Amino acid sequence: MFHSFFFLIFLLFPPKLLLARIIPSTALEEQQHRRTIFTRFLGTGRGTEITGLSDLKKYFNRFGYLAPPRNRSESFTDQFDRRFELAVVTYQKTLGLPISGKLDSDTLNEISSPRCGVPEFPALHARATTKRFDYFTSQPMWTRGIPMTLTYAFSSQNMINSPALNDIRRVFKRAFNRWSVVIPANFTETEDYDFADVKIGFYNGDHGDGEPFDGILGVLAHAFSPEVGKLHLDAAEIWAIDFSSEKSDSAVDLESVATHEIGHLLGLAHTSVKGAVMYPSLKPRERKLELKMDDIKGIQALYGSNPNFKLTASLQSDISSSSRAVNSMVKSSMIKLMTMSIITILLLFLVM
Incomplete structure (x- = not known):
């Protein structure tokens, strides 16, 4: 929530x-x-x-x-x-x-830039320099057995004409699967919307949850933290599945947004890592599908690792890049500290 x-x-x-x-x-x-x-x-x-x-x-x-x-x-x-x-x-x-x-x-x-509607509330969070992922306040999560099984359903009354529903279903199946690859969780679509754990729909403007949508290329979507299970997308957007067939300069990649919002449903807040799925903004015609180590570390800290999860070459490269970035930050901080120490010593010397 x-x-x-x-x-x-x-x-x-x-x-x-x-x-x-x-x-x-x-x-x-x-x-x-x-x-x-x-x-x-x-x-x-x-x-x-x-x-x-x-x-x-x-x-x-x-x-x-x-x-x-x-x-x-x-x-x-x-x-x-x-x-x-x-x-x-x-x-x-x-x-x-x-x-x-x-x-x-x-x-x-x-x-x-177009972005997710979930606010950051930085005053309520404390990021360490080596931990860029974040959670909602009190770190809510789904309290189910491991491996966890969650059901999801689409609102028949809050749907868009394009893309087609079957295409939307395929997109969300792939998006849920990205998370199930890294944590011990299964996501299953159900026709029983009222009793589904996760309810998905497309809405216009003020739709009754205190988070009104604002039209094309504004707030793209929002989702609520565990265990509310609501994922809402702005029906006014030009949602695209394949940019080769959708030529609009304002088109937004549905799969990228779905993957991001599922992260919120599972308990992740926004990250400061620009390349990560959980970064809050997404430009038109941009695709951001693959989970980065920042996303993976954050979600595995909540639910543990899928026993079959293995690091790919790209993820190993991501780890190396992150390590270099952290080392660079530490080195920069040390240089600044040494510089300030030298200046302080010189000032004391001059006073004496």
Whole structure:
């Protein structure tokens, strides 16, 4: 379930239309929308005031990075103040972006990208430098016997015409299988929607769960943590299974999104590893299907490893790359610490 804290904030301060996610209906409008964001906000930092920044703050509030104004009668301002700077820094750190505290190109590119609707709430989580995957608060998981068996079903009343239902079924079967390869779990489709463990459907706008969809290339989907078992996708998106047959520049890969949302259903929150399945954003016509070691380590920490799971060559390469990255971070931290120590010694020497 989304954090109860978020529901309280949502009820007290319901978000309105976000400038960072004005609803485009075509790829051209999406491109114009992105240019507007970059032109207006690029390079903005603390101490500046710019029209529209209050709407951008609503985006940060929506995904758990910025608390609402302390006074309920007040609204967000257009001032780039200290609180917003901290929110930007936290956003950059949480999503593995260069940390500048400003609305630089990397940050604005991420803000304007389609993404999952599950918020990060970084204040409720503590990431170690070598552990980039994350969980929901209190680490909920499915409490079933091992190997675990979960059933899933599709809503007959909340379905789209394209792709066809049989194609959607095949996509989700493959997506569930990716997770069952690495953990001792089986996922079986059932026709009994009411009694299925996982319920899947496509919805438009406000569909009654407090998480309204916002149209094409905004929030793509969201899923609830164990053991709620709800997976909702935005019916307004141009969902694609094969990009060779779907030519739209706004097409979104259904299998990539399904694989990501199943990770939430199983208990994983978002990661800061950009290449991982559980990273929150997915660009149009991008495919992100294969679980990375970050995804695998996170889910196996909850459920254990499938006894038949074996590392592939690509995963072994992923481990090596991650190790090099961690070693580089440790080395950089040591250099910074040594530099500060030398400066401190020199200052003490000069004082003496």
